[in-house]
Amino acid sequence: MPYHVTREGQTYGPYTLEDLQRYVASGNVLLTDMAKSDDATEWIPVAQILNPGTIPPPVAATPAYGAPPPAVAYPVATSPYPDPPNLSWVLVLIIGICTCGLFFIIWDLVQVLWMRKVEPQTKAFPYFIGYAVCSFLNGGVSAGMSAAMASGHVPHTSPASALLSIAALVLVILYRFAMKNSLEQFYNTVEPVGLRLGPVMTFFFGGLYFQYHINRINQIKQATRYRGY
Incomplete structure (x- = not known):
């Protein structure tokens, strides 16, 4: 029977009973975390699922308005892998707007380089490099056309610019979904x-959307370090 676990208002899973037992044993799930099976209507502490009849501590009781998020769950602080880049997504947005979008590309590069460290076979890296190259070449073509117009010449529409724009668009979409899969x-x-990324948000916001979730993951890692995991 599959079970779901809730944390900070979000639901993760499904996990089998064996998964829950293993995660509790490793410290990745707390006995006071709230969980329920697909056919249940109420959230109950994990302790009651693993040991039916267990009386949960008062702090784990479910209030009338719904299940509260667990205090700290899924510790990952002891991982040998490097932490993901932890600049606030709000700052990424502000700096990206102030730099006319240039910082978005730079921060995407920071993210994909980190992803390559933890998963060397990720397809996000070659897609991003292709996207960056096409964008750079297209920028050069556009600059040349602008210079020609400034000198009084009326340049013809460049097929190369159109092809580069299409190639860059296709590659950035491939990069974003490859990054989503790797994450x-x-x-x-x-x-x-229990990370779940939506395809629509991935398509439209890419690295900014990834950074929002990365910030949350880093908060979990920092909290578990503070608690001594």
């Missing part, structure tokens, strides 16, 4: 935190 694989197997 979900890493944070559901190597460092299991």
